[in-house]
Amino acid sequence: MLEVQGVTRMFGQKAAVDNVSFSVDRPAFIGIIGRSGAGKSTFLRLMNRLTDASRGEIRVDGHEILSLRGARARQWQSSCAMIFQQFNLVPRMDVVSNVLHGILNRRSTVQTMFNLWPRADILKALEILDRLGIAEQAPKRAEALSGGQQQRVAIARALMQDPKIILADEPIASLDPMNAQIVMDTLKRINEEDGRMVIANLHTLDTARRYCDRVIGMRDGRMVFDGTPEQLSTKVARDIYGADTSFNESATSTSIPEDTTADRAYARLMLS
Ligand SMILES: Nc1ncnc2c1ncn2[C@@H]1O[C@H](COP(=O)(O)OP(=O)(O)OP(=O)(O)O)[C@@H](O)[C@H]1O
Ligand SMILES: [Mg+2]
Numbered sequence: 001m002l003e004v005q006g007v008t009r010m011f012g013q014k015a016a017v018d019n020v021s022f023s024v025d026r027p028a029f030i031g032i033i034g035r036s037g038a039g040k041s042t043f044l045r046l047m048n049r050l051t052d053a054s055r056g057e058i059r060v061d062g063h064e065i066l067s068l069r070g071a072r073a074r075q076w077q078s079s080c081a082m083i084f085q086q087f088n089l090v091p092r093m094d095v096v097s098n099v100l101h102g103i104l105n106r107r108s109t110v111q112t113m114f115n116l117w118p119r120a121d122i123l124k125a126l127e128i129l130d131r132l133g134i135a136e137q138a139p140k141r142a143e144a145l146s147g148g149q150q151q152r153v154a155i156a157r158a159l160m161q162d163p164k165i166i167l168a169d170e171p172i173a174s175l176d177p178m179n180a181q182i183v184m185d186t187l188k189r190i191n192e193e194d195g196r197m198v199i200a201n202l203h204t205l206d207t208a209r210r211y212c213d214r215v216i217g218m219r220d221g222r223m224v225f226d227g228t229p230e231q232l233s234t235k236v237a238r239d240i241y242g243a244d245t246s247f248n249e250s251a252t253s254t255s256i257p258e259d260t261t262a263d264r265a266y267a268r269l270m271l272s
Contacts, residue, residue: 007056016042018221027197031212038218040201081158085170087150091143099125102160148179168200
């Protein structure tokens with residue numbers, strides 16, 4: 001389904017993403033972990049063509065996407081929706097309109113000028129909001145919602161595009177533990193029920209272990225780990241993050257002393 005081969009992105013002399021290769025044969029839930037500056041965001045931006053690769057190929061269902069230009073590139077972008085740490089909603093606009101913005105590029109200028117949406121699209125937006133448990137928020141301004149609700153609106157906006165792949169760049173880094181769990185559960189549900197691949201950059205090991213089928217570890221642009229959550233041992237994790245660096249730098253201060261299991265670390269995270 002997804003084949004990444006030798007993908008590299010240079011910024012001057014520095015490779016932000018350095019010869020990354022992996023392949024995925026089903027719509028899995030994939031986590032990308034690594035220290036700040038490891039190249040996680042750059043990789044997601046390469047995938048949805050927000051930035052160009054210097055070298056390499058990415059094939060999705062056999063089609064190479066890094067060489068797409070113009071309308072074809074835009075078509076690809078609409079089939080791989082992006083979710084951001086800061087939600088990127090229009091704060092003063094109501095929730096339904098924010099969700100409908102997921103298909104803005106399909107609308108004519110006249111429709112846009114008069115803020116007219118086809119009835120079927122409005123119903124679809126409401127249906128998605130209902131599915132994500134936030135239908136009653138539909139008429140409110142986005143800025144009136146909690147962070148967790150706003151991120152679910154962003155997920156609803158992504159679903160409006162009916163994407164094949166959802167790319168999430170630190171989707172829970174700005175949320176408290178309870179909302180983080182709701183948002184991750186939502187992404188997991190979409191992955192399992194709809195068969196959409198999710199690729200999420202994650203700040204904490206615990207979340208990667210709990211939700212992902214597959215974890216990719218990046219360090220200085222290179223892929224230094226590719227395996228299952230079970231294979232992501234403490235030793236491997238230390239290697240990904242760098243042996244002498246503290247895990248406490250992450251927003252959720254997940255530390256992994258030798259004798260601590262992932263579950264206990266997660267429990268601490270939830271209680272903190
Ligand atoms: N537009 C740019 N111009 C120059 N260098 C860049 C640019 N974007 C990213 N970089 C560099 O590429 C490297 C990877 O950055 P990237 O944002 O992908 O890391 P990240 O893993 O997402 O980090 P974080 O966890 O802090 O979000 C960093 O060294 C960064 O400084
Ligand atoms: Mg980043």
